Amino acid sequence: MNKDIVLKLENLQTKFKVGKRIVHAVNDVSFELKSGTTLGVVGESGCGKSVTAHSVIQLLPKNGMITKGSVTYRSKAGELMELSSYKRNGKDIRQIRGQEIAMIFQDPMASLDPVYKIGSQIAENLLEHEKISKKEARARVVKLLDELGIPEPDKRYDDYPHQFSGGMKQRVMIATAMICNPNILIADEPTTALDVTIQAQILQLMNEVQKEHGTSIIMITHNMGIIAETCDEVAVMYMGKIVEFGLIEQVFNDSKHPYTKALLKSVPVLGLGKGTKLESIRGTTPDASDAYEGCVFEPRCDSAMAICKSVEPGETCLADAHCVRCHLYEGGSK
Numbered sequence: 001m002n003k004d005i006v007l008k009l010e011n012l013q014t015k016f017k018v019g020k021r022i023v024h025a026v027n028d029v030s031f032e033l034k035s036g037t038t039l040g041v042v043g044e045s046g047c048g049k050s051v052t053a054h055s056v057i058q059l060l061p062k063n064g065m066i067t068k069g070s071v072t073y074r075s076k077a078g079e080l081m082e083l084s085s086y087k088r089n090g091k092d093i094r095q096i097r098g099q100e101i102a103m104i105f106q107d108p109m110a111s112l113d114p115v116y117k118i119g120s121q122i123a124e125n126l127l128e129h130e131k132i133s134k135k136e137a138r139a140r141v142v143k144l145l146d147e148l149g150i151p152e153p154d155k156r157y158d159d160y161p162h163q164f165s166g167g168m169k170q171r172v173m174i175a176t177a178m179i180c181n182p183n184i185l186i187a188d189e190p191t192t193a194l195d196v197t198i199q200a201q202i203l204q205l206m207n208e209v210q211k212e213h214g215t216s217i218i219m220i221t222h223n224m225g226i227i228a229e230t231c232d233e234v235a236v237m238y239m240g241k242i243v244e245f246g247l248i249e250q251v252f253n254d255s256k257h258p259y260t261k262a263l264l265k266s267v268p269v270l271g272l273g274k275g276t277k278l279e280s281i282r283g284t285t286p287d288a289s290d291a292y293e294g295c296v297f298e299p300r301c302d303s304a305m306a307i308c309k310s311v312e313p314g315e316t317c318l319a320d321a322h323c324v325r326c327h328l329y330e331g332g333s334k
């Protein structure tokens with residue numbers, strides 16, 4: 001694995017058993033995350049973007065399992081670790097989770113315990129992974145809260161979650177994730193619950209944290225605007241597969257896959273005339289437990305051809321790392 005790659009997913013497949021049905025949540029996903037960069041993973045809800053991230057750190061519910069593929073991680077010490085085999089080999093993923101790869105979740109209230117002080121909840125991660133005293137941990141937490149723009153951090157350390165606003169709680173979540181200075185930060189819809197002004201502040205803060213610490217970020221969102229503002233590369237997911245991957249400029253200025261094009265048409269743009277209707281993608285996503293032949297986007301695709309009904313498209317790479325899964329491009333660029 002190239003030295004500037006910190007995470008590599010190869011043909012990852014994750015399934016869930018729901019009653020008698022098998023749901024194919026992540027289906028043959030491959031990508032590389034480069035050191036110090038942000039990779040966006042975007043798609044409608046249920047497309048498998050969060051499950052992909054949860055598979056990396058094996059934060060899957062009991063009925064979920066990685067059934068194929070591999071997740072290779074380059075640690076802070078430069079060691080290559082095959083994370084997807086940890087469970088099988090009895091290794092403890094908790095050594096990696098939090099210290100090397102940390103996660104910020106969508107809803108801080110679901111992650112913060114209302115009965116514990118903010119500071120001690122952040123320090124918990126530090127005390128679990130590093131041999132330091134409680135006094136040293138407190139000093140580290142206060143310093144980080146200060147860096148993250150929380151006023152009077154020493155006093156706020158002893159406050160409870162209900163004493164913080166939504167934006168401040170999300171700053172606390174960033175502090176909890178960053179306290180061990182992880183190599184990779186996975187942000188799962190980190191600003192969905194916030195209003196747009198606070199959302200912009202949190203995204204700016206994450207950008208500063210990345211520059212300061214050299215963190216690599218996986219940004220999971222359904223919001224193309226956030227992807228455009230924060231990411232270097234983007235993977236567009238549909239029904240558990242990456243249908244288009246590329247640099248931000250490639251995917252936004254020269255999108256190829258009909259699904260990416262439709263997603264971009266559904267984003268509001270500044271200067272759009274009053275009363276102009278945004279386009280929606282017709283139809284709904286199919287059931288992920290159904291077997292299908294051909295291209296899974298075919299029932300919703302305006303460019304579908306006869307072949308699309310019966311033959312699943314493979315991946316075609318058009319330029320550098322700009323790759324697409326669509327029959328339209330199999331003979332080259334269009």
Ligand code: SF4
Binds near residue numbers: 296297302
């Ligand atoms: Fe549309 Fe066919 Fe391309 Fe699928 S393979 S996105 S159906 S044109």
